[in-house]
Amino acid sequence: MAKGEHISMSVVRRLPRYYRFLYDLKENGIVRISSKELSQRMGLTASQIRQDLNCFGGFGQQGYGYIVEQLYNEIGRILGVDVLTPTILLGAGNMGRAVANHMVFEQRGIKLVGIFDNSPRIIGQRIRGLEILPTERIDDVCIENKVEAAILCIPREASSDMVERLIALGVRGFWNFSHFDISLHHPDVLVENVHLGDSLMTLSYKLNQKTE
Amino acid sequence: MAKGEHISMSVVRRLPRYYRFLYDLKENGIVRISSKELSQRMGLTASQIRQDLNCFGGFGQQGYGYIVEQLYNEIGRILGVDVLTPTILLGAGNMGRAVANHMVFEQRGIKLVGIFDNSPRIIGQRIRGLEILPTERIDDVCIENKVEAAILCIPREASSDMVERLIALGVRGFWNFSHFDISLHHPDVLVENVHLGDSLMTLSYKLNQKTE
């Protein structure tokens, strides 16, 4: 079913948005949609949508369009939301707690199995049923749960050593909120960066452009 | 000094990262850097760095390189970090609180002047000296402070009406954590989206790829 070709990140990054729009269509009882109709709703070209979807194989029917529910399921499968990766969260400060509380992990292919922090003030608290553990316990939890991914909500200074330790424990993917450049030191590791500061500065740039 | 040409978003999105690297170099007492040296540290090509910087004018010196502090300041100026835009935060749930506590706004061209929420349980609490106000107060605060940007940490359902209201009050830029598609309804408004769910699904995709 898959085409086996290399899929570019430009395409992959559009998939979650398709997934959201298809979910809404599904919820609204819409069964069928054409690339033209979807393109108008999403503000894309129909051509791009067909090109994107064809990276993974022909989900559509000529002369008819795409079946919403089927397409939704296929994209979910491509994104890997039905395979839960055991994951730990490092750092239960403001950002770590927000992420832990806020994110619907199970619908995004992630299973949170541990939360860790250094601060005695925080250790022992619970977030969504998970007790915040001291960092000494990382090794146990990783081995026991076959942890493969980690969410990094710790300061940059602490990140370097932590990344080394986690990779040694078998972690191969990071959701990185810190400013530590993981890929620079480990080109082989899978990294998805969330640099909120960078994003905010980009907004600043835009705000200052339009004025001129 | 500026070249007046249109700068592509691909370039702009790299600027905050340059800015961070230059800050570190500066802190480490490094005065001069060549595009080659910087490219090795950042994992880019020297060609790209020179191409990027030249969008804004010639900051370098042939045969010598770039003066770290000068380049740092120039990029900061381009990003607009020295012009503080009065900004409010909508929604003081987990994500809103994390953002309010965590982000160094003043160094990124943003001045937070108000935090708003609906929940009586939260209203009256303080974050970094700012009292969380009921949403009825938005109009006062926006007018009084000439608010131009808003951080959207509210559920999607509430976003549509809120965006309308804020635009009417003169807000022209959004840092959007909600899943509401602002640009789709207001193509003229400046939007920087932070879709954490999308980002996490992209990590899921990567985790599932490498396995195969």
Next chain:
DNA sequence: TAGATTGTTAATCGATTAACAATC
């Protein structure tokens, strides 16, 4: 001056859009 490194033009690569034959 000689060496180094930029600014800038040209070449390449990749992503998006347009076009249309295939086919439901």
Next chain:
DNA sequence: TAGATTGTTAATCGATTAACAATC
């Protein structure tokens, strides 16, 4: 069948990399 819409190829556009003359 006729109309609609996909899958796919070709054309265009934009971004990155390479090359090199300009110059500090």
